[in-house]
Amino acid sequence: MIPEFGQFALVVALVSALIQSTLPFIGAAKNIPAWISVARPAAQAQFISLAVSFACLVYVFIQNDFSVLYAAQNSNTKLPIEFRISAVWGAHEGSLLLWALTLGTWTYAVSVFSKKIPDVMIARVLGVMGIISIGFILFILMTSNPFARIFPVPIEGRDLNPLLQDFGLIIHPPMLYMGYVGLSVAFAFAIAAMLAGRLDAAWARWSRPWTSIAWVFLTIGIALGSWWAYYELGWGGWWFWDPVENASFMPWLVATALIHSLAATEKRGVFKAWTVLLAVFAFSLSLLGTFLVRSGVLTSVHSFASDPERGLFILIFLILVVGSSLVLYAWRAPAIKSTSKFKFISKETALLLNNVLLVVAAGTILLGTLYPLVIDALSLGKISVGPPYFNSVFVPIMVPLVALMAIGVLIRWKEDNLQRMKKHLLTYFVISLALGLLGTWMMPSFTFSAVIAITLAWWVVLNMSYHFMLRFKNKAVSWQGLKTIPRAIYGMHIAHIGIAVFTIGVTLTSVYSTEKDVMLTPGESYSLAGYDFKFSGSNKIVGPNYQGERGHVTVTQDGNVIAKLEPEKRIYTVQRSPMTEAAIDAGITRDLFVAMGEPRGKDGGWALRLYHKPFIRWIWLGSLIMGFGGLLAATDKRYRKAK
Amino acid sequence: MLKLKFILPLIAFALLVTLLFVGLSNDPRRVPSPLVGKSAPAFELPRLQDPDVTFSPEMLKGEVWLLNIWASWCRGCQVEHPLLNELAKQKLVSIVGLNYKDTNAEAKAWLAKLGNPYRLVVTDQKGLVGFDYGVYGVPETFFIDKKGIIRYKHIGPINYKDLTEKLIPLIKALKAEP
Numbered sequence: 001m002i003p004e005f006g007q008f009a010l011v012v013a014l015v016s017a018l019i020q021s022t023l024p025f026i027g028a029a030k031n032i033p034a035w036i037s038v039a040r041p042a043a044q045a046q047f048i049s050l051a052v053s054f055a056c057l058v059y060v061f062i063q064n065d066f067s068v069l070y071a072a073q074n075s076n077t078k079l080p081i082e083f084r085i086s087a088v089w090g091a092h093e094g095s096l097l098l099w100a101l102t103l104g105t106w107t108y109a110v111s112v113f114s115k116k117i118p119d120v121m122i123a124r125v126l127g128v129m130g131i132i133s134i135g136f137i138l139f140i141l142m143t144s145n146p147f148a149r150i151f152p153v154p155i156e157g158r159d160l161n162p163l164l165q166d167f168g169l170i171i172h173p174p175m176l177y178m179g180y181v182g183l184s185v186a187f188a189f190a191i192a193a194m195l196a197g198r199l200d201a202a203w204a205r206w207s208r209p210w211t212s213i214a215w216v217f218l219t220i221g222i223a224l225g226s227w228w229a230y231y232e233l234g235w236g237g238w239w240f241w242d243p244v245e246n247a248s249f250m251p252w253l254v255a256t257a258l259i260h261s262l263a264a265t266e267k268r269g270v271f272k273a274w275t276v277l278l279a280v281f282a283f284s285l286s287l288l289g290t291f292l293v294r295s296g297v298l299t300s301v302h303s304f305a306s307d308p309e310r311g312l313f314i315l316i317f318l319i320l321v322v323g324s325s326l327v328l329y330a331w332r333a334p335a336i337k338s339t340s341k342f343k344f345i346s347k348e349t350a351l352l353l354n355n356v357l358l359v360v361a362a363g364t365i366l367l368g369t370l371y372p373l374v375i376d377a378l379s380l381g382k383i384s385v386g387p388p389y390f391n392s393v394f395v396p397i398m399v400p401l402v403a404l405m406a407i408g409v410l411i412r413w414k415e416d417n418l419q420r421m422k423k424h425l426l427t428y429f430v431i432s433l434a435l436g437l438l439g440t441w442m443m444p445s446f447t448f449s450a451v452i453a454i455t456l457a458w459w460v461v462l463n464m465s466y467h468f469m470l471r472f473k474n475k476a477v478s479w480q481g482l483k484t485i486p487r488a489i490y491g492m493h494i495a496h497i498g499i500a501v502f503t504i505g506v507t508l509t510s511v512y513s514t515e516k517d518v519m520l521t522p523g524e525s526y527s528l529a530g531y532d533f534k535f536s537g538s539n540k541i542v543g544p545n546y547q548g549e550r551g552h553v554t555v556t557q558d559g560n561v562i563a564k565l566e567p568e569k570r571i572y573t574v575q576r577s578p579m580t581e582a583a584i585d586a587g588i589t590r591d592l593f594v595a596m597g598e599p600r601g602k603d604g605g606w607a608l609r610l611y612h613k614p615f616i617r618w619i620w621l622g623s624l625i626m627g628f629g630g631l632l633a634a635t636d637k638r639y640r641k642a643k
Numbered sequence: 644m645l646k647l648k649f650i651l652p653l654i655a656f657a658l659l660v661t662l663l664f665v666g667l668s669n670d671p672r673r674v675p676s677p678l679v680g681k682s683a684p685a686f687e688l689p690r691l692q693d694p695d696v697t698f699s700p701e702m703l704k705g706e707v708w709l710l711n712i713w714a715s716w717c718r719g720c721q722v723e724h725p726l727l728n729e730l731a732k733q734k735l736v737s738i739v740g741l742n743y744k745d746t747n748a749e750a751k752a753w754l755a756k757l758g759n760p761y762r763l764v765v766t767d768q769k770g771l772v773g774f775d776y777g778v779y780g781v782p783e784t785f786f787i788d789k790k791g792i793i794r795y796k797h798i799g800p801i802n803y804k805d806l807t808e809k810l811i812p813l814i815k816a817l818k819a820e821p
Contacts, residue, residue: 311667377666
């Protein structure tokens with residue numbers, strides 16, 4: 001009964017979404033207050049129905065009800081309870097339901113935290129979100145019903161893909177979806193503003209906190225995904241420029257641009273049309289990402305469940321949503337007038353440059369991601385575009401972007417002159433360069449990439465700190481003074497420092513990582529980057545739903561024991577797939593990483609992969625700092641008051 | 644009033660969608676093999692367990708069989724191996740293994756450890772026969788019908804879904820042919 005109830009709840013959610021996206025629109029157009037006021041209750045009813053439906057599916061998995069096809073395909077009685085719950089979103093049907101629930105959650109949040117925004121506006125915003133919801137719920141009901149039954153009922157389920165039996169996967173998809181789907185709020189605000197024909201600064205102010213929160217989720221979600229790939233795939237890599245990773249990174253880049261252009265639109269009334277277009281782009285890229293992941297048009301290490309017929313549905317949906325938004329844009333945007341002017345040397349110009357660089361970066365990634373499709377569509381063969389392309393186009397865009405960030409923070413709105421800043425910029429640059437050279441000198445070898453990265457990172461940090469301290473001009477720094485500074489200011493500085501930390505992490509890891517595949521018999525050791533890895537054999541292990549071997553590696557440096565690492569090689573019983581569980585000794589300045597390859601010979605020897613990864617933690621640390629900065633900015637007092 | 648610069652995004656989007664439509668009808672994993680529909684290229688290679696005896700495709704004429712290209716150094720082969728063992732147990736079809744660019748000692752150790760689903764294994768240490776068959780990634784599996792014609796080529800590890808939903812029905816259909 002529970003599965004049928006879950007399906008019924010989904011139908012109720014669809015009906016609520018239909019009401020949510022019809023009556024309020026008509027009400028807003030014809031000015032009928034009663035119809036406008038339907039928006040909030042309908043949105044809340046939709047959210048509750050989706051939550052009930054999702055809870056039913058979780059219940060099916062916890063109860064091991066294998067009469068439900070989706071549970072039979074993705075779960076197993078021997079699967080530990082936490083993975084039985086995360087298996088709910090481990091494959092196509094469930095992850096779509098999670099998508100819909102996430103959208104429902106955002107819709108609910110908008111309906112609750114928007115008391116100060118005029119009802120007419122909220123009616124339209126919720127209406128737009130309702131339309132998106134209709135698309136996804138219909139998609140689930142028509143092509144991907146997670147509650148479908150099978151007969152005869154299998155005694156045992158086929159188990160969850162072992163790659164996904166991991167803590168990282170429990171939280172990575174919900175976080176990422178919160179980010180992806182959260183961009184629908186900014187999108188809905190932009191569409192609502194265009195429908196109302198009121199593209200003033202007000203819509204920008206309303207959508208800023210929402211966009212920032214979505215961006216925080218997206219940042220953390222992507223970082224988690226990268227961390228998961230690092231320790232779970234056993235290749236020691238943290239980013240593969242895989243189509244699915246790109247699908248999450250493109251919306252992030254555009255959302256980052258959007259955050260900056262929203263600031264310019266709200267504060268100075270410039271770039272209005274562009275900001276609207278960015279809001280449309282950001283969410284369109286989320287939808288495109290969903291299409292790429294779910295349709296299987298591109299092969300990827302992530303395509304655990306993809307299906308071309310389902311792809312067609314998403315594509316048609318994409319055309320309807322994005323196509324109509326762009327038509328609306330073509331119709332409304334020409335009427336937008338900028339209300340203020342700015343000189344060439346100004347914060348407006350800096351933000352414009354920031355936007356151009358970020359959008360160009362997103363564009364080059366889009367090109368690289370879709371290029372194999374273009375070649376295939378033109379019947380020119382099969383190719384795949386790999387890291388060499390992405391690294392060689394992406395890095396040259398990021399270097400000026402980070403430099404611009406360091407300078408941009410100091411520039412004033414409307415009009416400024418470089419003479420004023422020249423002294424500071426130069427002084428800090430010289431200090432940064434010295435620190436960059438010093439930092440690189442401490443590395444195993446001299447490389448220009450390291451000098452550039454460390455110098456730029458310090459330049460950003462110094463300029464950010466200087467800019468922050470300007471608030472205390474002529475005043476002593478005091479606790480009282482620190483408390484009066486708005487959170488948004490803290491957030492902006494912290495997020496940018498996060499970028500500096502991230503830059504150092506990425507560069508030093510890429511340049512100075514060492515790795516080696518070695519064959520070791522028990523008692524043998526191998527030396528890598530000054531660390532001795534001694535292999536002392538392996539033993540058999542039996543887990544709840546797998547069997548395997550656990551290796552024992554002791555790492556010493558100059559005779560001192562640094563870490564005892566126990567990598568595992570598992571064979572999951574049901575799907576019979578081998579899995580590598582890497583063992584990692586994490587540290588601020590370096591990670592030591594051991595993964596087991598294959599057994600060799602009769603005397604207990606193993607092929608082992610050893611990695612030394614300097615500063616890799618800084619990549620995720622930087623992302624967390626960015627996220628924290630975003631969170632501070634999004635929860636600034638002026639937004640909280642506006643509730 | 645419509646202006647071109649505001650319509651540009653729409654035009655770009657239309658192009659993108661057209662591309663995606665075409666992309667949807669292409670299967671990214673399907674790499675067409677010019678050999679499908681042609682006779683399996685002839686060869687004569689020594690057997691792994693008994694190097695003095697050779698095998699050539701001629702010998703299996705009148706039978707449906709699979710030629711599975713594998714190597715002990717290949718990770719994908721390890722992934723699909725349990726499924727090949729399963730398929731062998733069903734006694735539905737003969738699987739001939741072509742051990743590709745490998746050493747006999749390692750190949751034998753591998754089979755001893757993971758089980759041997761093959762009716763027989765031939766060794767192609769220099770990869771010359773693999774070249775004739777257009778092998779560019781291991782594992783690959785060729786489906787050869789009673790007339791000795793390659794009817795299908797599976798690239799990459801066979802998974803459970805491929806096997807049950809596509810490959811076994813294909814084998815049954817080939818066996819039903821005269």
